[in-house]
Amino acid sequence: MTESEKGPRGLRRGRGARERIVSASQRLFREQGINCTGMDQLCAVAAVSKRTLYQHFGGKDELVAECLRRFDPEILPEVFDRTDLTPRERLLAAFEAHAPLCPFIAAAVEIPDPAHPARVYARDYKIAFAARLTDTAREAGAADPEQLGEQLALLLDGASARGRVLDTEAFTTAAAIATVLVDNAVPAPDSR
Template sequence: MTSLEMGPTGQRRGRGARERILRAAGELFREHGVNATGIEQVSESAQVSRRTVYQHFGGKDGLVEAYLQLHDAAPVPALERDGLTPRERLVAIFEDALDATPPLCPFIGAAVEIADPEHPARRIARDYKVDLAARLAAVARDAGAAEPEVLGDQLALLLDGVSARTRATGVDAMPTAVTVAHVLLDRALGPPT
């Protein structure tokens, strides 16, 4: 690292600070929660000054909001995957997560920890959850579900439940969720052909 990349306190500065801050915040929020994570911890982990965090995000509320917006913009790969039937895309959401780290939903974490229902992070979480259920319903419609909104809501609830249960117990609940997803799909669409 050149001296131009180091600030006066020896911390990294310059290019990539925003991304480092968001990455550090994400790791800390997942590990410790939103409320237990302070700006000081984020700045130390990101190797930037507290001032840099405030310059980019205005404070912790802005940081939490940006963190959730980053996740909100991320696609759900299984819903967009080519070469799969709509039913296979719905199953893939759950099966893909079997190989991933435990599914701790950042939106649920923030919504549970932030008491103010009008906080921007709560609004982002609420909008994301409504949109995800609608996207699941659209794929369920393509799969031929008689009641696609019901199936979309059931699958969204299952995803939320697996995240909450995993967070509460520390045990990955996704294997059970995959089984339940198959039951829901069989009930709504009939057995796979």
């Protein structure tokens, strides 16, 4: 490899740049927010030039949307795709795997434009997440699966926002409330 094939820090140009950009963006957006992360800082952390960044992404809007797309593309498969848990147990397990919820709420809060690609993706994700809860509630035998799915989605989002603002473990309280909701909506396993 000649010196002209290397970037300013001795890294080979082009190879893995897109992944470095996304990885750096995810970390910086999580640590300091979307609006506080500048493109110069992002390029420095990802070890790419602005030209390289813009070759991979049309702008910050596209990059934010890509970060969200990659965060949880299958909508919590570690919960909803588990075959070792009953549907009732999967509903409650969603409260143990809460990390994927924060970036979507943060993006929606930081980006006021409802047509922004990241806001659209966050909205679509939240709708799909509630639908997965509703489908699981239906599998569990809930009398009104749509209502239970929406209640649990609202509870998860509320716990996520509260935990982010107050830096508390709101999910412990939310899990206790979810247990009451599920117990009231889903017949006990031995009564079926």
